[in-house]
Amino acid sequence: MPTSNQHDNSSTAPQAFSTASQFLSTASQANPSESRRKFLRGGLVTTASALSVSSTLHANETPAVHQSTSDTSSSGEPIRIALIGCGGRGTGALNDSMSINDNVKLVALADLRKEKCERTRKSMFGRHKEKVDVADDKMHEGLDAYKRVLDDPNVDLVLLTTSPGFRPSHLAEAVDAGKHIFAEKPTCVDVAGYHTCLAAHDRAVTNGTAIVTGTQYRRQTNYVAAVEQIRQGAIGDIVSATSRYCSNSIWFKNRQPGMSELDYQLNNWMHFIWLSGDQIVEQAVHNIDAMNWVMGSAPETAYGSGGRFTRPDGSEMWDSMSIDYQYPGNRVLSFMCRQIPNTKSDNGNVIYGTEGTMYIDALSRGSRMMDRKGNEVWSAKGSISDAYRHEHKELVDSITSGKPIVELKETAKSSLTAVMGRLAAYTGQQVTWDFLTKKSTLNLFPESLSPDNFPASSGHAIPGQTKLT
Known part of the structure; x- marks a missing residue:
């Protein structure tokens, strides 16, 4: 992070x-x-x-x-x-x-x-x-x-x-x-x-x-320690979880005079999905990876939504997504990511168990565990720079x-989990891990990187029109 x-x-x-x-x-x-x-x-x-x-x-x-x-x-x-x-x-x-x-x-x-x-x-x-x-x-x-x-x-x-x-x-x-x-x-x-x-x-x-x-x-000490506690049954069986990666605006680079379409997209790579994967893949994959680690696997399905409210013209990115991931054992992760100016930031993960709740905060804010009565019974510090x-x-x-x-x-699985959420939001469909790994033909990479005839963006995804492939 x-x-x-x-x-x-x-x-x-x-x-x-x-x-x-x-x-x-x-x-x-x-x-x-x-x-x-x-x-x-x-x-x-x-x-x-x-x-x-x-x-x-x-x-x-x-x-x-x-x-x-x-x-x-x-x-x-x-x-x-x-x-x-x-x-x-x-x-x-x-x-x-x-x-x-x-x-x-x-x-x-x-x-x-x-x-x-x-x-x-x-x-x-x-x-x-x-x-x-x-x-x-x-x-x-x-x-x-x-x-x-x-x-x-x-x-x-x-x-x-x-x-x-x-x-x-x-x-x-x-x-x-x-x-x-x-x-x-x-x-x-x-x-x-x-x-x-x-x-x-x-x-x-x-x-x-x-x-x-x-x-x-x-490799961050409070994450490792929290996962060890969960593995040892400290919060009982995992029932559900929430994870958020909500921040403010992101950079955007205007087209310079004489710049080819290819150079423009490479220079402004965050805003083109073939280069960045959108916020959920490029940035929020950190939290998705942590939750796959906690759950012990990739999810089975994803269903979600989101949209665009503040992105500049020419950007393919959405600025918010909310995804329900279902993991084996009928455990649901409610995941949200957002990049909207003047909104409240929130970054961290909460895992709800039958015997307690584990909070694993992002950056260097540490982890803590609460019992069913809301009492803190365990905590750990961690440094992201370390x-x-x-x-x-x-x-x-x-x-x-x-x-x-x-x-x-494992990182490829987490990256594809983020792609899975993006596709669910973009298309408005439920997306399964089985479909993605066995049937999907999704390949975003351009057929040619020639600056002479590189195609302009076809625009941002629209649910109901964007197809699941």
């Missing part, structure tokens, strides 16, 4: 690097960094079957919050990092990794515009001078800039923080290139991207490469220990 522009995709400048033909690519490629990865693992050889047990976080597991006992600098060489997407979220993730890890070095940058690479290099050099070694020819710009990073055998770990529509293809190609990965949330904005993520997860397990995602609440950094610590430690974490599958 963002606390500032540094950690919020919704406040970053745009980044995008891909082509439509690469979107669903699953072809294996040569692995130029394999020998270096083996060196970093200290020669450890781990079978794919063992990795699938030891390195994958599942929805019903609680990831441990601990300080690694491994010596992450024992190999004698640092983990060499590249950032793909030099906006506020990407620069924030890079700073988190370089702040918490001693054995890392920044060696390459990629973005749509080179001046953003230069800005990030300057910022990181000012904060972490001894960990920055980015030559001028290692700052790449353009739609294909990410490819030059993935082709670089000098890169061990890539941070994928472009606009979300590009995340699945970048993940797939980074796995095929043998890179370890940090992938910002969400990991997909449609069904096609979800299946790409599942395949990339499995290949990463087989390859022995790590994938950690930007779902920092799964959680942001801890995910990068666990990632690097898993690489150097030879036990790479691979957690893409």
